[in-house]
Amino acid sequence: MNNDSILRVEGLITEFSTDHGLVKAVDGVSFELHRGETLGLVGESGSGKSVTNLSILRLIQSPPGRIAGGKVLFDGHDLVKATEEEVRVLRGKNISMIFQDPLTSLNPVLRISLQISEALQLHHGLGRKEAKAKAIEMLRLIGIPDPERRADDYPHQFSGGMRQRVMIAMALSCKPEILIADEPTTALDVTIQAQILDLIKSLSAKDQTAVIMITHDLGVVAGMCDYICVMYAGRIVEKAAVDDLFYEPKHPYTRGLLDSIPRTDRTGPQRLYSIPGAPPSLYDMPEACPFNPRCAHAMDICRRAYPPEVEMHGSSPRTVSCWLHAREGNA
Amino acid sequence: MNTDDKLLEVSGLKVHFPIEKGIVFRRNAGWVRAVDGVDFSIRKGEALGLVGESGCGKSTTAMAVAQLQARTAGTIRMAGIDLATLSPRELRAARKDFQIVFQDPYSSLDPRQQAADIIAEPLRIFVGNGLLDMSESDIRAKTMALMDRCGLDSSFANRYPHEFSGGQRQRIGIARALALDPRLVIADEPVSALDVSIQSQILNLLKDLQKDLDLTFLFIAHDLAVIEYFCTTIAVMYLGRIVETASSATLSSSPMHPYTKALLSAVPLPDPIKERGRRRIILKGDVPSPSVVHKGCPFRERCPEAMDRCALSPPTLKPVSVGHEVSCFLYQDS
Numbered sequence: 224m225n226n227d228s229i230l231r232v233e234g235l236i237t238e239f240s241t242d243h244g245l246v247k248a249v250d251g252v253s254f255e256l257h258r259g260e261t262l263g264l265v266g267e268s269g270s271g272k273s274v275t276n277l278s279i280l281r282l283i284q285s286p287p288g289r290i291a292g293g294k295v296l297f298d299g300h301d302l303v304k305a306t307e308e309e310v311r312v313l314r315g316k317n318i319s320m321i322f323q324d325p326l327t328s329l330n331p332v333l334r335i336s337l338q339i340s341e342a343l344q345l346h347h348g349l350g351r352k353e354a355k356a357k358a359i360e361m362l363r364l365i366g367i368p369d370p371e372r373r374a375d376d377y378p379h380q381f382s383g384g385m386r387q388r389v390m391i392a393m394a395l396s397c398k399p400e401i402l403i404a405d406e407p408t409t410a411l412d413v414t415i416q417a418q419i420l421d422l423i424k425s426l427s428a429k430d431q432t433a434v435i436m437i438t439h440d441l442g443v444v445a446g447m448c449d450y451i452c453v454m455y456a457g458r459i460v461e462k463a464a465v466d467d468l469f470y471e472p473k474h475p476y477t478r479g480l481l482d483s484i485p486r487t488d489r490t491g492p493q494r495l496y497s498i499p500g501a502p503p504s505l506y507d508m509p510e511a512c513p514f515n516p517r518c519a520h521a522m523d524i525c526r527r528a529y530p531p532e533v534e535m536h537g538s539s540p541r542t543v544s545c546w547l548h549a550r551e552g553n554a
Numbered sequence: 555m556n557t558d559d560k561l562l563e564v565s566g567l568k569v570h571f572p573i574e575k576g577i578v579f580r581r582n583a584g585w586v587r588a589v590d591g592v593d594f595s596i597r598k599g600e601a602l603g604l605v606g607e608s609g610c611g612k613s614t615t616a617m618a619v620a621q622l623q624a625r626t627a628g629t630i631r632m633a634g635i636d637l638a639t640l641s642p643r644e645l646r647a648a649r650k651d652f653q654i655v656f657q658d659p660y661s662s663l664d665p666r667q668q669a670a671d672i673i674a675e676p677l678r679i680f681v682g683n684g685l686l687d688m689s690e691s692d693i694r695a696k697t698m699a700l701m702d703r704c705g706l707d708s709s710f711a712n713r714y715p716h717e718f719s720g721g722q723r724q725r726i727g728i729a730r731a732l733a734l735d736p737r738l739v740i741a742d743e744p745v746s747a748l749d750v751s752i753q754s755q756i757l758n759l760l761k762d763l764q765k766d767l768d769l770t771f772l773f774i775a776h777d778l779a780v781i782e783y784f785c786t787t788i789a790v791m792y793l794g795r796i797v798e799t800a801s802s803a804t805l806s807s808s809p810m811h812p813y814t815k816a817l818l819s820a821v822p823l824p825d826p827i828k829e830r831g832r833r834r835i836i837l838k839g840d841v842p843s844p845s846v847v848h849k850g851c852p853f854r855e856r857c858p859e860a861m862d863r864c865a866l867s868p869p870t871l872k873p874v875s876v877g878h879e880v881s882c883f884l885y886q887d888s
Contacts (some may be wrong), residue, residue, distance in 0.1 A: 267750060267751060268749055288671055288729050336765045366660075382840040383840075387841070402745045412607035412608055412776065412841075413607065413776070413777075413817060413820045414607065414779075414816055414817060414820045414836075415607075415840065416820065416822075416838070417819075417820035417834050417836055418836055420822075421744050421834065421836055422786055430600060439750060440822065441750070441824040442821065442822025442823050442824045442829075443822045445823060445824050445825055445826045445829045445886075446822050446823070446826070446829035446830075446832075450684065465826045466826050466827070467588065469824065469826050470826075472791075478748055479751065480751060481756035481824060482755070483750060483751055483753070483781040484779070484824055485757070485777075485780050485782065485783035485784075485827075486751060486823060486824060487756070487782055487806050487818060487821050487823070488806075488825065488828060494758060494761070495754040495757060495758055495783065496754065496784040497751065497754035497755040497758055498751040498755075500753070501719040501720075501721055501722075501749075501751075501752060502749065517610075536728055
């Protein structure tokens with residue numbers, strides 16, 4: 224493990240038992256997060272990106288879910304094996320999370336200031352008055368006008384963008400080492416999205432907070448992230464530094480995704496590429512490589528065995544799980 | 555430009571919703587001005603995109619055009635005919651010319667009907683009302699042809715909506731909208747509920763259909779990139795009004811209204827080097843409530859270029875070049 228690495232996920236497997244049998248939502252995911260880095264986890268719905276992060280914080284409801292294998296190493300401790308009490312101390316203090324929908328993640332009957340100060344009282348042992356003063360300071364930091372007065376408001380009195388700001392204030396109030404942002408702007412309009420991304424960027428840079436950014440929007444990761452993991456059907460199919468991924472995508476799925484997004488910076492009557500078919504259902508996963516039924520380059524071997532994660536040559540570490548590249552790598 | 559080739563003409567459209575207060579004695583406490591004076595027209599074979607953020611009135615405009623939402627003021631003409639002058643029966647017959655594709659492919663399909671019945675329903679309704687003469691076997695043949703045209707295997711005809719993926723469901727919704735051979739298709743956020751890899755499939759399908767069937771589109775979306783890809787002309791809406799109209803290429807290369815500029819600069823680009831070099835226009839605050847009456851320009855409070863004059867009276871759409879109209883005092887002489 225490199226010196227400034229703060230989180231390492233190794234071979235994480237998360238399963239859910241359902242009426243239709245056992246499904247693996249996350250199937251052997253490994254990645255490393257460094258101090259101050261912003262890591263993007265990109266994928267379509269059902270690719271396992273949210274479950275991966277809920278597993279890191281041990282927020283998978285059990286039953287029906289369980290972490291069936293792998294390690295989550297934070298500060299030398301394996302969070303998978305840690306007791307509930309040990310994880311509870313970490314949550315909010317060392318690793319915190321913001322969710323997609325700021326309305327349902329805030330308690331509608333508690334005042335905003337109380338919700339922000341809760342973590343401060345719990346983790347930093349602040350008194351009620353000090354915590355409220357700190358909460359007001361956080362509200363000012365995230366750009367809520369007239370924070371002294373607005374601190375006593377309830378969530379319904381805030382707009383969607385302001386609620387997401389409050390979530391960010393709550394998540395960052397204890398200065399965590401890691402912030403997990405799960406589709407933080409998906410529910411917001413694009414001009415508000417720009418405000419929120421800007422806020423996450425500047426606040427995380429200020430305290431050297433590492434960020435895991437979960438999103439389906441490749442535009443968001445291009446502007447926010449240093450390093451990107453592309454997920455498909457519960458696995459990471461490609462990991463690369465942001466420029467390598469966008470300018471030299473290796474995996475056919477990554478290439479297909481990049482070619483299928485309409486963009487405002489290119490004009491012309493060109494036709495968008497589209498990947499045939501749909502992402503597989505977890506109940507009915509294709510054999511071997513889960514992308515093979517949709518892949519234009521599928522070969523015999525792709526239907527027989529899952530490709531190894533191959534390390535590619537290059538200036539920064541990158542891996543790809545595809546038989547097309549199995550011979551090129553160092554492995 | 556010949557006025558005859560305009561398929562849809564909307565002028566002075568307003569849709570206001572009352573805000574009611576009180577439980578026993580209901581009284582009107584104001585109006586939500588969802589659409590507040592919108593003018594546009596669409597020529598045959600053209601695709602007009604209405605783009606804007608939530609609450610800007612783009613969907614309400616679409617629903618008013620589709621005659622699914624009563625309007626407060628204004629006229630809507632289809633092929634020169636004012637739809638408000640039609641009798642209920644005439645309107646029912648006229649509906650075959652404008653059909654809708656909805657946003658949510660989950661809630662817009664009846665879960666207890668089979669795919670083929672969903673697609674054939676508009677035909678059966680028209681036959682039942684005596685507005686169309688078609689035998690049941692013709693209906694079935696047409697349904698199969700529609701499924702095939704929209705990329706649905708005919709073996710799926712007897713399946714129920716829950717057996718389809720989101721993309722396939724949207725194909726069913728499109729096939730249903732095409733059943734009556736409409737001239738205008740109103741597509742209200744047709745791809746925003748879909749995954750990235752499915753979104754391009756549906757956009758390409760709609761593009762093919764437009765070309766092959768000579769369809770005219772009123773396309774509603776919040777995603778500028780989607781609108782630019784699909785539409786020939788774009789109208790940007792803010793708080794119930796159109797602030798700028800231009801061709802797709804013009805709008806992306808030389809936007810003029812400060813709101814359009816901010817909107818374009820806020821769209822994240824899937825290009826890291828461009829993203830790093832970009833200077834975003836970050837708008838302050840949120841969209842004001844549509845129930846507030848603005849004396850001046852409704853965008854004034856968030857506008858980085860607001861002037862004294864903007865507080866006095868609202869600007870109106872004025873042409874700045876051929877096919878490019880802007881509603882902003884920056885481009886108008888006093």
